Amino acid sequence: MACSLRAVITCGIILAVLDVIHGLATTGFYGYRFIVESFYLCPLDLPIDKCHNKNYVYEQMFETRVYIGIGEGIVGVLFSLFYVMALVKRKPSLTWLWLLKSFAIIAINIFYLSSWLIRQESYDYIKWEKAEYEDEFVFTAQALTLAQIVIMVIYCLIGGVFTYKVCEERTASRRSLNHKRKWDSNNATAPPLDNYDEEEALYLNKALTNSEKTLPVRASRNSLSELSRADTFKHSTGV
Incomplete structure (x- = not known):
């Protein structure tokens, strides 16, 4: 009409x-x-x-x-x-x-x-x-x-x-x-990570700050925690 x-x-x-x-x-x-x-x-x-x-x-x-x-x-x-x-x-x-x-x-x-x-x-x-x-x-x-x-x-x-x-x-x-x-729904991005914890965040941050632009080898959760503590100790004692 x-x-x-x-x-x-x-x-x-x-x-x-x-x-x-x-x-x-x-x-x-x-x-x-x-x-x-x-x-x-x-x-x-x-x-x-x-x-x-x-x-x-x-x-x-x-x-x-x-x-x-x-x-x-x-x-x-x-x-x-x-x-x-x-x-x-x-x-x-x-x-x-x-x-x-x-x-x-x-x-x-x-x-x-x-x-x-x-x-x-x-x-x-x-x-x-x-x-x-x-x-x-x-x-x-x-x-x-x-x-x-x-x-x-x-x-x-x-x-x-x-x-x-x-x-x-x-x-x-x-x-x-x-x-x-x-x-x-057609333009949707990837779904968020459900099991996104602190250790995973450390791994991703280390990959972003890597000067060689390569992803580091993913270690086990225990080794990743030790690596994090060592990296923290190194930065705290550096001149």
Whole structure:
């Protein structure tokens, strides 16, 4: 593939930023609905009986969704930040965990959309006026679901390319390391002496200092020790 791994990571980070905006929009909408419906659900001119009915319908159909929506947006932002960290650390297995959040959000929105559409006519036996926020809930859920599906499709494309690039880079790194080991083994020097003792060192030093440039005859260990002591005595008594 022509694109580099850095370019793929950049595209993934941009996608994560869009998903953060999606999470903030989710939290903002449901947080706004929580504040409005908690303090301004019933206008002052609304009769008390209709106000009670309105509160009842809201509690049955929308209140739980508001709480879930606030948590949904916060969790979405956390998953997006986790996704960015996985991209920077180049961990493909961790980036795919983002799909869990995406599937969960789509499933929640589809469940509540179908529930609202089915249960709209379930409260005809009570007197209440249909509020504008009901359509807002439906339209917002549709928009957030569609946006999440688009983000998920783009994410799968980026995730596939990212996984391929990381595996390709790791394979090239392993090949380079194996080639280096083979090169070092071909150019290796002779192994060190295992039984390298003091007497052997004296013999090699004497060979190096020999003026005739010839190796001396290797003597036995006893004679070599005597030669060493004699040579030491000679140097110590010389003028």
